[in-house]
Amino acid sequence: MAQGSAKIRIAHAEPLGQGARLLRLERVDGAELGFAGGQYVIINTGVTLPGGKLAKRAYSLISSDAEQRAVEIAVKRIGAGPGSNVLNDVAVSAELEWSGPWGKLRLPPGFSGRALAIATDTGITAALGAARGAAAAGAAQLDLLWLVESDDYFVPEAFVRERLPAAVRLTVARGVLPVGHPERAERACALAADQLAAGPYDAVLCAGDGAVIYPLRDRLAALGAPEGSVLLESFFNNPMKKSA
Ligand SMILES: Cc1cc2nc3c(=O)[nH]c(=O)nc-3n(C[C@H](O)[C@H](O)[C@H](O)COP(=O)(O)OP(=O)(O)OC[C@H]3O[C@@H](n4cnc5c(N)ncnc54)[C@H](O)[C@@H]3O)c2cc1C
Incomplete structure (x- = not known):
């Protein structure tokens, strides 16, 4: 189906921890x-x-791309x-408009190497979608690192594990x-360095805080990552935008 806008219905909703919600959406x-x-829609x-x-606003699809009629997003307030x-408040059965799908956070078709997805914060949604897509395409060994403040920041870890393909x-x-925080990027890059030591990786997908993932890409480039092998999806603090 081509990109475009469409009416969607909230088919199902449930709370996720303290301040987030899981929504199932269907085209009317x-x-x-x-x-x-790894792709997202704009609602x-x-x-x-x-x-x-x-x-x-953009929201990444967390459901498997093996199912194309009902899709899921997770939204943090x-x-x-x-x-x-x-x-977080809209009623089940309400209708909204979206456009999409958009985005290029995905492994190339037929990819057969080692891949790493790094998510900060809510970026776990895009990393989860990309991991599910890669597994459904029969691809790759995939590691996923989620950099997050605390257990109750967004979706619970168990929620992610339940949805991840076993091989990830x-x-x-x-x-x-x-x-x-002024030292956030530095500290996050140090945490990612431990994971990178488990490499080498042929591709790295990063999603979340632009103030972290852009410095992370620079770090990876300095470590010798080939150009184009690191893909980014900035959810906020996007340095490429005037107002992120
Ligand atoms: C490609 C893409 C995919 C996204 N996918 C998701 C997703 O799956 N789930 C989700 O909850 N959000 C996602 N977002 C963020 C989402 O689009 C909105 O920015 C977010 O819901 C806040 O919108 P708002 O209108 O409530 O607040 P706004 O008034 O627009 O936001 C206030 C500020 O908070 C920033 N912000 C957004 N998210 C965070 C955060 N986690 N921590 C700190 N600041 C933040 C915004 O950039 C803005 O500067 C995604 C963003 C992009 C670009």
């Missing part, structure tokens, strides 16, 4: 989405921002943010400094 017309694991929350624009609050080795590194 019953069509398949046509996504690959129009219907909220008009002070400048007059509609709040449209971020302060008073319009997108995450709408999606998950390491959760807790105690990462909070978003915005």
Whole structure:
């Protein structure tokens, strides 16, 4: 199915820990989405921002791309943010609009080497989707490192483990400094270095805090990672955008 916008229905919702929600979404017309694991959709929350624009927010698909009609996202409530609050409160059976699928956080078709996915914070959703997609395509040995502040930051570790293909080795590194801390990137890169020592990896997929994953890519390049072998999906603090 081509990229485009469509009406979607909230088919199911359940709380995930303290401040997050799992949502199952279906297109109202019953069509398949046509996504690959690691991709995301942009949801129009219907909220008009002070400048007059509609709040449209990106969410990575965590369900397996073997199922294309009903897909799942996990949304963490971020302060008073319009997108995450709408999606944490919206009623089951409500209809919204989305566009997608978007994004290139995926291993190339036929990839047969060793891959590492590194997620910070909510970026675990994209890493989970990419890992599921890679496994469904019959690919690769895959390790997954999740850098996260604490157990109750977002989805529980058990939630991730239940959904990961058995062949994927998950390491959760807790105690990462909070978003915005001046030493966050440095500390996160040091944690990732331990994982990188288990390499070498032929491809690295990174998702989450742009203030961490861009320095991480520079570190990997300095260690000799070939150009194009490190793919990034910045969820926030994207240094490539004026306002992340
Ligand atoms: C490709 C992509 C995929 C994404 N996938 C997910 C996902 O699967 N689940 C999910 O919960 N979010 C995801 N996000 C983040 C999401 O799009 C929104 O930014 C988030 O829900 C906050 O939106 P808001 O309107 O509530 O708040 P806003 O008012 O837009 O956000 C307030 C600020 O918080 C920042 N922010 C966003 N997320 C975090 C965070 N985790 N920690 C600290 N600051 C943050 C925003 O960039 C912004 O600067 C993704 C973002 C991108 C770009």
